[in-house]
Amino acid sequence: MEQNLNVAVIQADLIWENPEQNLEVFSKKIDDIQEEVDLIVLPEMFSTGFSMNAESLYEEPNGKAFNWMQEIANSKKVAITGSLIVKEGEQFYNRLYFVFPDGSFEKYDKRHTFTLAKENETYAAGKNRLIVEYKGWKICPLICYDLRFPVWSRNTEDYDMLLYVANWPETRIHAWDILLQARAIENMAYCIGVNRTGMDGNEYNYNGHTAAYDSLGAPLFSNNRSDEFTQVIRLKNEHISSTRNNLKFLADRDRFTLE
Template sequence: MKVAAVQHDIVWEDREANFRRLAPQVGRAAAAGAELVLLTETFSTGFSMTPGIGEPEDGPSAGFLATQAAEHGVWVGGSCPEIAPGGGGEDGGKAGLPYNSFVLAGPEGTTHRYRKLHPFTHGGEHERFRAGEGPVTVEIGGLRVTPFVCYDLRFADVFWHAAPDTDLYVVVANWPAARRLHWQTLLQARAIENQAYVVGCNRVGTAGDGTEHTGDSRIVSPMGELLATAAGTETLVLADVDAAEVAATRDRLRFLPDRRG
């Protein structure tokens, strides 16, 4: 399967502007043969903490992903701020706050959601967003795909626990330029230690709060090799991934059965 990470800039808190900018980029990825097309974390708003930034499930951002998936006959995913139906119940006084939800839309109208497990406390996300409850794995054409969002990348244990059921990890992000070495290194580490593909899809440009982003999107093999990389401009990152290669790597180097904890 060919996977595409759309490395893009984001217009701050302007969904319609982002939809207009991103639709042609999804189209180019599909035309290049991608069956799974990834947009960044908070692709439609930027990493905003503005009260009221949340939208309903199946709101405009999820609708955009579904429309693009149906139009191009591919899977399309990215994260957006979503409020669960009914406000999501009580959670330490956070009822009514949104989740940072990775929404994955399929070409036949199916939709899957993963809610970011680790709000970015250092940036105050824990005060404006609720935490999800656990990983989600979706099978796409025989490939088992497990998505994570940005700060999740720092927590190896959740990747470890998902590894037996994962061929490809997806990490969408608004990772800052100031810590780009961490991003690059951790993506390769997660691939090597779990013997699985990792796709990192990060934004470029300057956020509304002044944070700079340099992209560095990449696709990493189960052996840690860089299959495709990008620098600091809007571009597509494309590579083929194969579940058989994951199985062969794990059979050849049987590290995972020795893992403890």
């Protein structure tokens, strides 16, 4: 890794099915960041909330919210990531974009669609995992329900940071807290989870608990906040290298391939 990485996580109350207002809110929150940052992380479906109303809310692959991400990345000279409702061909996707400061991007379609909310009946499941290389860091970005599936998250590429964007409800927040920490420990990587807060249009309440853990599972800031906030986290390259050099647990990992 070339340098430390400053990551800004934004926990916000999403305005239900209103992309224009959500983009305005996030523009203001991003403008308010005073520290120097390399990466900004937004929640899952940050422009709409976790809606199954894809037919009315989708955007094309080069749509308004994606263009907004490019504009933010270019104007702030940062990378930015979060997921959107996207239609490509005849399929809808819960698609995460990782947009680089120069406007180039990579994408990840959510692998594990949330059957409890019948997400699988609206959105096609992604087939490929993504490893982003940015400023010398290898980052694995995933989406919400993916957190429950450790095989999909397994660190087979020696990535440095595991990242989850989410709309994870209060009723199951204990699982969110525990699984984020477990993913950090078992993969010997930083693990960051960015959740929303507030009530959605289906009357599900979200209480945040946006969190970050180091590669030994130690929290990097208070992880039980339910209010709106922005936190800048400094990830240290020396922490990853020293931990893995001293504790070579990843060398003993099981080898497997996914079908």
